[in-house]
Amino acid sequence: MTDQAVDTSGPARAPGTEEPSGVVPPELFGRQRELKALQEDIERAGLNTIAGRKAARARVLLIAGRAGSGRSALAAAFAHALTGTAPAGGSTGPLPWAAPGTGTGDYPDGVLRVSLTDPDGTRVPSERTAREILGLLSLATPPGADADELTEMVREALAVRRLLLLLDDAVDAEQVDPLLPDGPGCLVLATATGPLTGVPDVRPCTIGGLDTGSAVRLLARVVGQVRITVDPRSAETLVEECGGQPAALLLVAGWIAARPTASVADATQHLLRTPQDTEQPVGARPLVRAFRMAHDSLLETPARILRLLALAPGGLADAHTASALAGCSVLAARRTLDDFTGLGLLRTDGAAEPQYEVPGALAPLLRALLEERDRPAEIELARARMLERTVRLLHSCRAVAEPEDSPARGKLAGLPKTLRFAAPEEAAVWLRVRLPSLVAAARMAVADGELDTLARRLVAALVRALAAHLGTEAAAPELYGLHGLVLDVAERRELPRERAAALLNLADLDAGTGRTRTALARYRAALDAGREAKDLYATGRAMESVGGAYAELGDYPRASDWYGRALAQRLAQGDREGEARLYGRLGAVHAYAGRYGEALRNWRAAASGLRRIGDLPAQARALSEAARVQEYAGRPHDSLRTCREAVDLARRAEDVRLQAALQLRLADTLDRLGDPAAAALHRATADRLLGETESTYENLGASVEN
Structure with a gap:
């Protein structure tokens, strides 16, 4: 029985046996000495206290040990002992978790845990770690912010809280130091392979294998006490062969639990027959051998x-x-x-x-x-299948958010049941839960370099799904990173059209967060890429955006120049809506610059263009802006006449709120012309219009509730 491969269609379990169904123990075994040492390390006087200074930063505790030694489990158990908060899934190293606001004692704001190392062994950039911490605290992060800005936000957020921050699997001190809270209210607990040289006042609590008694109890918890009791010597031998490492013990325990008739001696003999990997460090060999034993026992x-x-x-x-x-x-x-x-x-x-x-x-x-x-070809094929399935799920996720009669919902009905979501709410939950792995899939696909077509499709599908379920504003931090991935692929594959689109999207997000000069540089780069691709839309959009960036910076001559270039292109294309918009933008920058004649001509041209396309509310707004310019130019009577034109258009468009705003504009102009009685009448009209609007909304709300 002990040499038989395990068929994972269901491990055999004899009815009536006491074997438990899983290997995750609900408690920490042993480590009492380490827990006591960590507690004492909190209570000992730090260097600042000894020197008579107030503690400038949070105390940092370090658990150092080899992977598989149970350092994450010890950290979780210690966090639970301090705060009363435990991660879901037991103490053996759960999925990423956070329990802010649920702690007790000295840390009432609970526990946050983040991992500082990716599963592939690469260090997590400080920017990603900071975003994750801020997300766990339900704090918004500006898209495109750099690591310094984000880590500063983390320190500010933690400075007003009292919580335990668990930084799991740190590579070095450079990952930990920028995240340390200012002030002694928080406690930082880090796990690492070795010491974090560079973080002051940190003494590592170094752990190795479990003592024999604790390791045997761990085995008994998984495989049942009977098999341990009948052969305690073999259990001790097995513990010794595993080096007391919890990860190795759990793998061997899983092997035993899957075979109800196997003894601990059988498992020990099977482990001993598994060759040692002599190329591995001595301390890593027990885990490597236990893993090979578990793997080779599978079908x-x-x-x-x-x-x-x-x-x-x-x-x-x-x-x-x-x-x-x-x-x-x-x-x-x-x-x-x-x-x-x-x-x-x-x-x-x-x-x-x-x-x-x-x-x-x-x-x-x-x-x-x-x-x-x-074989590499099989690995590449499996990766491609996984990415293709992810793309299809994302398309389904987005489609279910569309209206019932939309073409996207029609296509959704033709998908296999396993790829469909029953409702938009289900799709939104799936997207939220899977978002970290979806973003990781996009990063992996782009870094691979061999699946760029799939990578572009994956990123595009993820962008659309995020926009459909979260909205572009709420999803902006994730979208910024995704547009950056598109830019990477476009530059690697020399795709100017895609490069222009990615640069425009990134620049829009930069502009929205106040990084106007960064946005300006990207808009100009997008213009070059659009010209290379002969993409009229991208070049026109880029020129208009360059003008907007200069306007935001207060450089009105350059803004009007770039708006003029964009306008010339729209005129050549016959894009009436674009022409009207650009005439309005030119009117605005000329007004800011005090060139009222130019401003008035452009606003009149905008109103004329909007009249031709039949957009009455927009035409009324353009005339309202023309009236404002006339007022700035010292022509109140002309302003009054133009504003009345705008009121008439707003009335014809049945835009009550716009009518009210224009009535107030008329009232202000009449006040300046010395006619307070007429001004009062227009204000009363505005109040009546606004009152009617509010009453309509209230009645509509009541009918919806009923």
């Missing part, structure tokens, strides 16, 4: 699915991800993932539609095994 198809999970974006997978990677059904993929969880190879969040996480200690082993056992 061929589940073993291949497990290896392919190394391609899961952000280390997070769901049934669709596994299904696409392996080319199997979604149901079969979900069952296999659940079985991997039972074997200790994955962790899950336990939701109705769960996400599965590859433990950080196993991620590099999976990648190495994938490269060793699978």
Whole structure:
């Protein structure tokens, strides 16, 4: 039995046995000495206190240990002991979690946890970490903000809170130092492989393997006490062969739990027959051997699915991800993932539609095994299938938000049931939950360099889905990064049209957050790319936007010059709506510059163009602006006449709010002309119009409620 491969269509379990169904223990085993040392480290006097100075920054505690030693589990247990807040999924290293505002004691604002290392082993940039922390605090982040600005926002946010910040898997001090809160109200708990040289006043709590008693209790919790009691010597030998490492013990325990008739001695012999990887450091060998034992015990198809999970974006997978990677059904993929969880190879969040996480200690082993056992062409094909499935899900996610009679909803009905969402709310939840892995998929596809067509489709689908469910303003931080990915692909593939579009989108977001000079540089680069692509839309849009940037900077001569260039192109194209808009923009900048004659001519031209296209409300607004210019120019009687024209147009357009605004404009002009009685009549008319509008809205609201 011990040499038989495991078929993950369902590990065998004899009825009536005491074997538990999973390997995740609900408690921390051992580590009492380490917990006590961490508590004492909080209470000891810091260097500032000894020197008689007030603490300038938060206290930092460090848990140092090798991957698989249980450092994240110890950090979670310690956080729970301090705040009463525990991550979902037990203490063995859950999916990313946060529980702000639910703590007790010295840290009533709860616990935040972020990982500082990606599953592929690369360090997470400070910008992404800061955005994640601010997101967990429900604080908006400006799109395109750099790392310095975002980390400053983090420090300001934490300065007024009392919480525990858990920075998991730090690479070095440069990742930790910018995030340290100013003031002693918060506590920072970091985990790392070694010391964080550069962070002052930090003493690492170094951990190794569990003591034998705690390790045996961990095994008993997973495989059942009976199998430990009948052969305690073999249990101790097994612990020794695993080096007391919790990750290795859980893998071997999963192997035993999947075989109700296997003994601990069987597992020990099987582990001993698994070759050691002598190229690995001595301390890493027990985990590598336990992982190889678990993997090699699987049947061929589940073993291949497990290896392919190394391609899961952000280390997070769901049934669709596994299904696409392996080319199997979604149901079969979900069952296999659940079985991997039972074997200790994955962790899950336990939701109705769960996400599965590859433990950080196993991620590099999976990648190495994938490269060793699978051909590059097969890996590339699996990655392409996964990205294609993601694109289809995103199209479905966006389509379900469209009106019922739209073409997109019609196409949605033709998709397989597993790719459809029942309602917009379900799609929005899926998008929110899967967003980190979706963004990671986009980054992975762009970095790959071999799947640029798929990468462009994926980014475009994700942008549309975000806009449909969150709106462009709420999704701006994510959109900024996605447009940057499009720009990377466009520059690598020398695609000027795509480069122009990406630059325009990035510049719009820069302009919206006050980085006008950065936006100006990007608009001009977009103009060059649009000219290279012979894209009239991009060049016209870029010239108009360059003019807008100069106007925002107060450089009205340059603004009018660029608006004039854009206008010339619109006139050549016969774009009447664009012509009217640009005439209005020219009128505005000329008015700001005090060139009232030019301003008036342009506003009159805008009104004339809008009359030709039949937009009465816009024509009324253009005439209102012309009246304002006449008033600035010292021609109140002309202003009064023009404003009355605008009122008549607004009345014909049945735009009550615009009529009221123009009535108030008339009243102000009449006051300046020395006719307060007439001004009072116009103000009364404006009040009546506004009152009628509010009454209409109230009646409409009441009818909707009824």
